[in-house]
């Protein structure tokens with residue numbers, strides 16, 4: 001089969017006026033090559049489709065039977081939906097979630113409202129359009145201030161955890177002015193951080209693994225899996241699979257993750273982030289229907305490796321679920 005790999009590749013020479021993490025979500029050329037090789041190893045031709053405006057022509061020229069979508073897109077809170085929407089328009093089947101799920105999950109306030117509506121716990125939050133809105137935030141400290149629609153810790157620093165009015169204002173200013181979007185201000189949950197990997201569809205959706213992100217240089221009370229931490233992850237964190245948490249908490253993490261996966265309409269694979277509060281309750285932080293798949297770096301491949309699923313098998317499993325969903329291979 002001819003399987004296009006839609007992706008955004010990190011530019012070699014990013015423009016200096018943009019934030020240092022402007023291209024954080026994009027894949028390195030090396031990651032793209034490894035994912036392409038993994039797909040090709042199942043006997044497919046794999047043209048790479050660069051997910052800029054040129055993808056419209058590239059799809060027509062390459063004529064893929066199917067697309068494996070990694071594209072994070074550029075610009076705005078619908079950016080992750082652009083490639084899947086185009087593929088739907090052209091009638092080309094693809095792996096992963098559909099445009100609505102990709103939009104809803106990228107916008108953290110929208111995702112949290114939906115998740116809360118089904119009574120899955122998620123930290124209380126407010127949104128700020130600019131720094132003047134920070135005055136009205138009535139949450140107890142500490143809080144965390146994040147861009148409303150980014151990923152890969154873009155716009156998230158250790159300083160995003162704010163404990164004073166002044167720090168809150170400063171971080172709301174940083175997010176709204178530097179990232180050109182609303183800030184979400186959330187109650188900070190100081191407990192263990194766990195990310196849950198899910199694969200499959202319908203009644204076959206299952207938890208692939210759960211991984212605790214354990215800070216090496218600070219306690220969970222102040223830990224933020226921030227840009228600084230992710231870029232220096234070997235020194236800053238260790239990964240624990242399964243998390244060192246009571247069985248009842250693990251069961252609740254699994255229940256919430258699968259419930260949220262279904263509620264948000266995720267398909268084929270996703271990774272859902274939680275922090276566990278002082279009462280042992282998993283608090284939903286965010287859902288990633290396009291989690292990084294870079295071997296050895298992305299949290300999902302690291303977790304898969306820890307449960308005995310090598311990178312090639314992980315890619316094969318995701319592709320298998322996606323093709324089966326389209327009736328293109330036996331389930």
Ligand SMILES: Nc1ncnc2c1ncn2[C@@H]1O[C@H](COP(=O)(O)OP(=O)(O)O)[C@@H](O)[C@H]1O
Pocket residue numbers: 123144146150151152153154156186187188189190193223224225226273275285286
């Ligand atoms: N409410 C919160 N309480 C505690 N830590 C949080 C909270 N929200 C985010 N964080 C920390 O910030 C990190 C990045 O936030 P997240 O919402 O997952 O953004 P991204 O989409 O960039 O991954 C999380 O992995 C977690 O460490």
Ligand SMILES: [Mg+2]
Pocket residue numbers: 152153273286
């Ligand atoms: Mg996250």
